[in-house]
Amino acid sequence: MRSARVAYAGAVHDAVPHGEGLQLADGRVLAEHDVVWLPPVAEPGTLVALGLNYADHVKELAKELTQTTKDEPLVFLKGPGSLIGHRGRTRRPADAGVMHYECELAVVIGRRARRVKAADALAHVQGYTVCNDYAVRDYLENWYRPNLRVKNRDGGTVLGPWLVSADEVPDPQALALQTRVNGAVVQQGSTADMIHGVAALIEYLSEFMTLEAGDIILTGTPEGTVNCNAGDEVVCEIAGIGRLVNTLY
Template sequence: MMRGRVAFSGAIHEAYPHERGVRLADGRICGEGEVVWLAPIEPGTIFALGLNYAEHAKELQFTSQDEPLVFLKGPGTVIGHRGATRRPSGVSFMHYECELAVVIGRAARHVRREDAMQYVAGFTIANDYAIRDYLENYYRPNLRVKNRDGATVLGPWFVDAADIADVSNLQLRTYVNGTLRQQGNTRDMVTDIPALIEYLSGFMSLAPGDVILTGTPDGVINVEAGDEVVCEIDGLGRLVNTLASDAQFNRN
């Protein structure tokens, strides 16, 4: 089942896909543009993977690591479908990252790889923006690259794990202003989902609502204020986001 979270008429509602937009839990039908989209789940700890697709690592002229490259993201980074992400003035290279987001469903500690998928509640789409100008070290992304307010877009839908037949074979696509710019497949992850859960739970506890952003394929390009970026993943829907300038955010 696909379900999301939206704000409408002064309240937060669970929402479901409908041919005319979205159906609220109380039965009302709204156009997609009539609601404010929130992240489809309230995320706990957000784990992000770097260089988890070999071709993307090659694209950035770095080799993959022996262990997963994992860093944490704060809650202020997250916005929902159709939200706007600030592109600071004066930066030369800011790019999207279409990623499969894995949502943990129950407490996990010392989980074996073969049992790992039992701890997954479901999946959503993430677009995790990065500003390469601020990168000090590709293996230790600093805060200004990956922890900017509103730079991690989640949604529009949360999809139960049981509804995805083969999460290891999902196609990812990113369009910028309607042009296909990025595509890949989850089968090309360097470290797959069971291995990531085994790795993380081996030294820390995972909790319901924790989110693992599993990395992005190659094909990233610079985006500018005014651009519309659409990320698609098979079975999970279509996540839309726009870039906005400093002036639109009333910032210098």
């Protein structure tokens, strides 16, 4: 099953896919552009984000890093205010020299996880969605990657459009990722290339913090970084999960 949350006619609605766009819970069928898309998780909890979780991306940024593929996961937290939905608009700071998209698989926790082993970890997942977690490279500081101003910006974390239930994703480590900017393919990868896979991340995190229903793990992005500018349309797509559209302004 896949579901979304949208605003329409002054109210928030649950929705499911339809051949003509989407269908609200009350049966109305609407075109995709007729609604305001919200993040598909009704009450997002802690946002746990991974940096440098693809070996090819570590190699791509090697000249400016001290991180290696042998290190523990590079983890940081984000607030729910950073989230924005499908077809939303994200501001590009006027003083930013370089701003990159980051296509990521987002893992939504469905039930409490505390000291869970990797073999049991996926049973704690409610579902998956697509994330575009923008990074303003100018604000990164090598002694603390990434800092708050880079990764906790209002509207800088795009999420959606659909929350796909875990039973529809038998292997979260076998999904193709692709990003297009203004129609041109600029990033391609596979979740198979994660340094720390979804199950391993849940085991690692739940060892020292309790994961609750509604918490979201952003699992990192593969190589392929291109500077984006105001007016650019960025489309992040993960096979079987969804196609997430965002515009910079």
